Amino acid sequence: MKRRIGILTSGGDCPGLNATIRGVARAAYEMFDAEIVGIMDGYRGLIEGEWQEMKRSQFSGILTLGGTILGTSRQPFRNMRVIGEDNVDKVAAMKKHYNEMKLDCLVCLGGNGTHKTANLLSEEGLNVIGLPKTIDNDIYGTDFTFGFHTAVDIATEVIDRIHTTAASHGRTMVIEIMGNKAGWLTLYAGLAGGADVVLLPEIPYDIKEVAKSVEQRAKNKKAFTIIAAAEGAMSKKEAKMKKKEREAFRAESGFNGIANRIAKELTDLVGVEARAVVPGHIQRGGSPSAYDRVLATQFGVHAAQLIAQEEYGVTVALVGNTITHNKLSEIAGVPKLVPADHQMVQVARDMGISFGD
Amino acid sequence: MKRRIGILTSGGDCPGLNATIRGVARAAYEMFDAEIVGIMDGYRGLIEGEWQEMKRSQFSGILTLGGTILGTSRQPFRNMRVIGEDNVDKVAAMKKHYNEMKLDCLVCLGGNGTHKTANLLSEEGLNVIGLPKTIDNDIYGTDFTFGFHTAVDIATEVIDRIHTTAASHGRTMVIEIMGNKAGWLTLYAGLAGGADVVLLPEIPYDIKEVAKSVEQRAKNKKAFTIIAAAEGAMSKKEAKMKKKEREAFRAESGFNGIANRIAKELTDLVGVEARAVVPGHIQRGGSPSAYDRVLATQFGVHAAQLIAQEEYGVTVALVGNTITHNKLSEIAGVPKLVPADHQMVQVARDMGISFGD
Amino acid sequence: MKRRIGILTSGGDCPGLNATIRGVARAAYEMFDAEIVGIMDGYRGLIEGEWQEMKRSQFSGILTLGGTILGTSRQPFRNMRVIGEDNVDKVAAMKKHYNEMKLDCLVCLGGNGTHKTANLLSEEGLNVIGLPKTIDNDIYGTDFTFGFHTAVDIATEVIDRIHTTAASHGRTMVIEIMGNKAGWLTLYAGLAGGADVVLLPEIPYDIKEVAKSVEQRAKNKKAFTIIAAAEGAMSKKEAKMKKKEREAFRAESGFNGIANRIAKELTDLVGVEARAVVPGHIQRGGSPSAYDRVLATQFGVHAAQLIAQEEYGVTVALVGNTITHNKLSEIAGVPKLVPADHQMVQVARDMGISFGD
């Protein structure tokens, strides 16, 4: 059996991309007569026809390597709902290059945006397999995406370091953790880092409730408070607004990130010394953790197994402890958010962590 | 509602013990009127009547702390199958002190041995809750124990470091990873560390097969080979022996650990420069990883939730992504081994990793 | 011989404070009949008379602990040059409490501000010993302060993580590293992290020169650039301004940190995708590195040795590889900046790193 496989990585940098690529390649070379084509910078390379024939040796030594040897770029379609003329052209270009490369299938590593495009291409008749990558863990149908647990490690280390400063100075520290729509990273890192307050996009907060937690701790002679706030956290008032309305409301008030806002409001409300920390991009870079290397490797090998069986139009997934796959059509465009009654949320509440609600 | 809770930690050191204790305590203080008694050095303190009343502040700042603030010791019963006179005395002493402390329940953190004793005490009428701790991940009924993923991180870092030495010198390195009966730690760390050969207690090896892998790599100009061997790995010949017979066989041959043996045999068989590395106890010490802090915290809080509901005779467990619990009577004494046809084993084989079989 | 020693930690959090405290205490208890008084929150505790008798056991287990077990606070004097009425009162209060505590000497851990106050108290007749703490490494007379190398480790890890994102996306990343006046941290982390451009407060930059480096790399098909910018970096134009003038100039232009400004200017000038990363407080928190534990321990023990010899009015220092001490009067208020012709600067230039000048 011979298979010619195109691989691309799309969307933001994420630990485990190379480990996954390596998993696909090693298993493909092992299981069948594989030829692998590396498509450069995600869908950009597919649209513009930039690719290279890969050699087996190029997949060696990359298990621990951060970033992606194939390069990446943002999603090609600004508005997936309206596939306008421009999009039609892009899709046509992708199909044309897919055929020019004489691919048997295309493997796409990426997040929700990547999967929407992957599904589109699948609907257009290409043989597509998705691999769920994102530090946000917000892809429907998989318990975890690769990259997520590494990001939890990094964000937790950030909270650990801030902890000693908060305790030494008796300060309130507000740490802004990545996650615009989904609060998974903040929830996990908040629990792992021993945060006192956790603010998620899915559970709008009331700053007065947050202030209460800060005051309560001050009374108990724990003069410091650690607040883990997802960058997409919002107040109850804001949660009622539409997105554009909220953006306008924020722009007007000189909004400079959720952590800065909360620190300022707490300083005003409670009179404590409150500081914001915004670690930003460091949460998505660098070498994958052991957990993510195992997951990424399993995901990659599963993709090769699917190729061996000519099972396309799916994306790889972790369900419980089993690696499996879902139909692209069923998961594309469906974000996985933190349910307000999630067991971990209840666990956190039961030990006295406030969600500011 | 008022509850008086005894806590003990038993068996080998393991990352996450303090995080779990903190989880129990914080949730207990939050959910009901809790009094907590710390029993020193595991069952030893229960047998000899050594304990202390704990203050709330003692559970602060221990989330990231390695080891156990309560101390630990080996299991009290050498032979659980025959509860002789000595054991009867020990059980009586434990019941006596349980009553003296006026406990509503006893929370036992530990591995398989600890759970056997916990089950015994439960059968004797005490209110017991277990919490599954072990870097071996070999407790039946839970997908993961706390401590396991931290140990995977450490063992993987060991393999990473050995990797550069192996590659620079063109050597074969055999890394001995903890796990006498269960190969989980070796399987995970082997995959995460990019091992070429993985040897597990559950899959007996043939040294000639291992040698073949080393030779194969030398042919492909990859002059180095990384072998991850569980300390309990054994040859096919040994696997057919009874335990005592095997021990005698090994003693006779000057057995000095599995890694040393394999390194020597490969040097003799293949003529390569092969070295053993035995990181030992470092795999079980130190601060828990973010993953284990989250798991340990959830486990601890779940124990407090069980206490609130007066549900005893159980041990906490992770099934899929849900924290739940199993009956002590159903899991005590049942080790969870790596099935030879486990999905991860197949994944590893599909990417060309050899199990030496 | 009996000595009663007061210890305080002052100024910003810094890795190694507890390790140093432990060094002083362990050596003092070992070398003579020591009593140790812990003064709370730096000079605040000395002014307000808040202290506690320390027990030997309180100095156990703190070698690796981040933060300070004694708490800390900002410097008590806003303007050291004019010791106004308020300051006179504060000095009097400090002397009064020093006497009330019946101290033989006072050990002050801190940076430049702390040392100014320590010198002031020494001039007022108190027996004072300083210990040079700061992640900025800007204390005159010592080659290194404790805390500096840990901060280098953290800042380097930040650059490492950003590196993979920059490379994967072909982006220019500007990382803002702590250091308002002194560029040591940026210089070391920049070299360790493989930065292409390093911007220091001591070497004003021309944004056009920075842009040239970015363009040059783009030509060489290295489409990404890493810029390490000290938070106190400034343009040549700004360097000619007085401080207040510069602040006004920046306020007018909507200045939001040096990294954000440079990223924006490069986007405008070169047309690249440039992003700012501001890791902030994480650079000063957490557990000290091995290097800093060794240095902090040596520093602390040396302070005890000085106390044994009743040698006061000095601060401990590292010169070459020897632990020694300098007169407080000679080092207080003298910042140690990066000389523009420092060997490391020349080394960096010789390997093609630009300082933007």
Added chain:
Amino acid sequence: MKRRIGILTSGGDCPGLNATIRGVARAAYEMFDAEIVGIMDGYRGLIEGEWQEMKRSQFSGILTLGGTILGTSRQPFRNMRVIGEDNVDKVAAMKKHYNEMKLDCLVCLGGNGTHKTANLLSEEGLNVIGLPKTIDNDIYGTDFTFGFHTAVDIATEVIDRIHTTAASHGRTMVIEIMGNKAGWLTLYAGLAGGADVVLLPEIPYDIKEVAKSVEQRAKNKKAFTIIAAAEGAMSKKEAKMKKKEREAFRAESGFNGIANRIAKELTDLVGVEARAVVPGHIQRGGSPSAYDRVLATQFGVHAAQLIAQEEYGVTVALVGNTITHNKLSEIAGVPKLVPADHQMVQVARDMGISFGD
């Protein structure tokens, strides 16, 4: 100016080899018209004539990479004192290949053995520059070698992890740290890890003195003891023996490493539960620390500066905080050991650390 440079890395793996190579190369390409030849596997490649022309791109992305991209091997001469016929042939082969490669100079990265050979080649008229690499820090004339501080970090982390196990179980743990002749690594890691007893090759121990420390701690209710023992540590009795005599004495007694012996002896003498930990090769592998990346880079660039000035027959060194160089003839074959009255030894003694003497 044009220069054709040969580079080789010789002796055991050590963090920072690639960072140093990169430093030489980047500065050479920047400062003059450089051609670089990579000689494979240390002196083996020079003797056997195996080398490759290097491209500039091969030195990219290797700053953080463990191991050596050039490969390494053991020293070529078993007995340097007697340069027999075989050695003469090897030297002739090296000179021949040096000339065949048309080198202007040869850069040799390595430890004491490497420097002896480098000096030999220099005496034979080749233009040689040494770069001091070793985790042992035992090269005369330089305050630190690159690789040393990374090894200190790793060994310290090992001690940290063992610490929690020792404390939880109330055990005595003996950690064997690399260093056959020089105790620097053990001294630094011992101090950084909070060891109670430090045993160095340079300060022979009396097991009864070690036992006293263990007993003393047990009395003070610190039931655990951490012993950091250099692999080359020896008893006072052994120190009086000649090397061969000592080896025979050890072989007879079933010697299985210093840590195992001490653990056994303490178990017998004091009756405590004592365990040995032998981390081994992990101390020399993996990515270099920030400190070592800075040092290695400075070393490498200095070598290029020397080449620019045609200054040969020297090895690069760190003296105080200055990068400089020494004549090969003055440092070759002179090991740098820990003086028994070294300041750090006194510091350690003053805080109650025992050297077992």
